[in-house]
Structures are given as C-alpha cells and as structure tokens.
Amino acid sequence: MLSLSQRLDGLETLLRDVSVELLRERRIERRWRRLLSLAWFGLVLAVAWATFSQSGIHPSSPTTPHTALVEVRGELAMDTEASAENLTASIRSAFEDESAKAVVLRMNSPGGSPVQAGMINDEILRLKALHKKKLYVVVEEMCASGAYYIAAAADAIYVDKASIVGSIGVRMDGFGFTGLMDKLGVERRLLTAGENKGMLDPFLPASEKQTALAKTMLNQIHQQFIKVVREGRGSRLKETPETFSGLFWTGEEAVRMGLADGLANLDYVAREIVKADNIVDYTPQEDVASRLAKRFGASIGAGAVQTLRNLSPVR
Numbered sequence: 250m251l252s253l254s255q256r257l258d259g260l261e262t263l264l265r266d267v268s269v270e271l272l273r274e275r276r277i278e279r280r281w282r283r284l285l286s287l288a289w290f291g292l293v294l295a296v297a298w299a300t301f302s303q304s305g306i307h308p309s310s311p312t313t314p315h316t317a318l319v320e321v322r323g324e325l326a327m328d329t330e331a332s333a334e335n336l337t338a339s340i341r342s343a344f345e346d347e348s349a350k351a352v353v354l355r356m357n358s359p360g361g362s363p364v365q366a367g368m369i370n371d372e373i374l375r376l377k378a379l380h381k382k383k384l385y386v387v388v389e390e391m392c393a394s395g396a397y398y399i400a401a402a403a404d405a406i407y408v409d410k411a412s413i414v415g416s417i418g419v420r421m422d423g424f425g426f427t428g429l430m431d432k433l434g435v436e437r438r439l440l441t442a443g444e445n446k447g448m449l450d451p452f453l454p455a456s457e458k459q460t461a462l463a464k465t466m467l468n469q470i471h472q473q474f475i476k477v478v479r480e481g482r483g484s485r486l487k488e489t490p491e492t493f494s495g496l497f498w499t500g501e502e503a504v505r506m507g508l509a510d511g512l513a514n515l516d517y518v519a520r521e522i523v524k525a526d527n528i529v530d531y532t533p534q535e536d537v538a539s540r541l542a543k544r545f546g547a548s549i550g551a552g553a554v555q556t557l558r559n560l561s562p563v564r
Contacts, residue, residue, distance in 0.1 A: 353384070354384065388500060
C-alpha cells in the first residue's frame with residue numbers, strides 16, 4: 250500500500266504531465282493560427298495584386314474606333330454566364346461607347362430560357378433604335394433555339410458553313426414514374442388546393458386536360474418565337490413548312506433558307522463589314538482576383554476547418 254508521500258509524488262507527477270501536455274497543445278494551436286493568418290494575408294495580397302494588375306489588360310474606355318464584341322456562350326439561363334442580366338449589361342456598354350462603330354455578338358449557344366432570350370432581344374432592339382448603331386451576329390459552333398431568338402434582332406447574321414443554326418421551337422420535358430411505382434408498390438400521396446396545382450407531376454398519370462393546357466402554353470411561346478424571327482428576318486426569310494418545326498441546319502443551308510446572311514468569321518466582319526478591325530471585348534469576365542478568391546479561399550477555408558477540428562482547444 251502506497252504511503253501518503255508516494256501518493257502526493259504521484260499526483261504531482263500527473264499534474265506536471267497534464268500541464269506539459271496542455272502547454273504543448275496550446276503551442277500547436279498558436280502555431281496553426283499563425284500559419285492560417287499568414288495564408289489569409291497571402292491570399293489578400295494575391296487578390297490585391299491581381300485586381301490592380303488586371304486594370305492594364307483591357308482598355309476600360311477605348312478612344313479609337315473599334316468593333317465591340319460580346320460573347321454569347323453556353324446555356325441561356327439565370328445565374329449563368331449567358332444570363333440576360335450579364336449580357337444586356339455588356340451589350341449596353343458596347344452601344345453606349347461612342348468609339349464602338351458597331352456591336353458583334355459571337356454565338357456559341359444551344360439556347361435555353363425563352364424568357365432570358367426575349368429580354369435580350371428586346372434590349373437589343375431598344376439600343377439599336379436609341380443609338381442608331383448596327384449589331385451583327387457571328388455564329389461559330391451553334392446558334393440554336395433561344396440563341397437564334399436573340400440573333401433575330403441582328404442587322405445581319407454570319408455563320409460558318411458547318412455551324413448549327415435553327416431549332417425554332419419550344420419544348421418541355423420530364424419523366425413519368427407511375428409504372429415503376431406500381432411495380433415497387435409505392436403509392437404517391439399529393440395534397441393540393443387547386444385543381445391543377447399538381448399539374449404534370451411525374452409521379453401521377455398524365456391528365457389529358459393538363460397535357461392540353463401545357464401544349465397550349467408551349468404553342469403560345471412558339472408563336473412569340475415565330476413572330477420575332479419573321480420581324481427580324483423580314484423578306485430575307487425563305488419560309489417553308491420546316492422553318493419553324495424545330496429542325497436545325499448547317500450554316501451553309503441556313504444561308505440558303507434566309508436564316509443567315511452569309512459565311513464569315515469575326516475578323517472578316519470587323520474588317521470588311523464594320524470597317525474597324527480593332528476588336529474590343531465587352532463580355533463580362535470573371536477577373537483573376539475572383540478566380541483566386543474562389544479557388545484559394547475555398548481550399549484554405551476547408552483546411553482551416555479541418556485543422557480546427559483536429560485541435561483540442563483549451564477553454
């Protein structure tokens with residue numbers, strides 16, 4: 250049996266070991282905090298450097314005559330690069346610049362939201378009337394569906410012979426799971442206030458009435474699309490029963506159909522049509538600072554969270 254003196258010695262040793270361990274963990278915690286502070290400071294310096302160095306890449310307000318370029322890339326939808334908010338702001342800046350002799354939209358888009366396309370089309374028509382300045386479209390890979398809705402507002406559309414052009418139609422897609430649910434013995438329970446609130450629910454059998462309502466809505470949007478194309482292309486359009494059927498064609502065929510005006514690329518249009526071969530890009534760009542903040546901020550933030558989780562904080 251241990252004596253009182255031995256017990257006290259053991260307790261003293263235990264307290265000393267605990268104190269040493271607590272001090273060691275505090276030193277580790279302080280060391281990690283210093284490292285994280287240095288990392289964040291480095292990130293701030295990198296963002297600041299990128300922000301200030303970025304100012305010399307593109308002239309913010311060119312004073313020499315030039316062709317104003319706006320890229321239309323990807324899907325037309327909210328919160329995308331090709332949203333109406335982003336594109337109309339860029340197109341507006343291009344029109345308002347007195348040194349820009351004309352505006353060119355370079356198209357590489359399969360289309361998307363008819364609402365976004367309609368907003369951009371309306372704004373182009375307004376700006377053309379206000380500034381008495383021409384807008385041209387140059388198609389590279391694709392100008393289909395909603396993208397062509399926008400292009401119809403142009404004074405002229407130029408394509409590559411292999412570009413994809415057209416798809417003047419409207420679609421609504423989804424899935425039906427009723428057969429699968431029957432096999433699995435799953436029952437769908439949907440409570441609504443309003444006869445058509447559950448319209449086109451994929452877990453319920455399709456209703457003839459609701460399907461007819463949806464088709465009516467699609468036809469209305471389709472007629473809006475057709476009206477925009479007819480007004481934009483005018484007598485140049487060689488309309489056939491297939492023109493508004495949703496089909497798409499090569500650029501070469503689109504020229505024959507009056508959906509486009511000729512074969513040309515951006516440089517040719519700037520040099521020969523606009524007569525200003527200096528091209529200035531007005532497309533909204535995600536600057537280097539934003540990319541650094543997203544990339545390094547996310548990785549540092551994740552590292553910080555993991556580090557703090559691994560520490561044993563002393564309180």
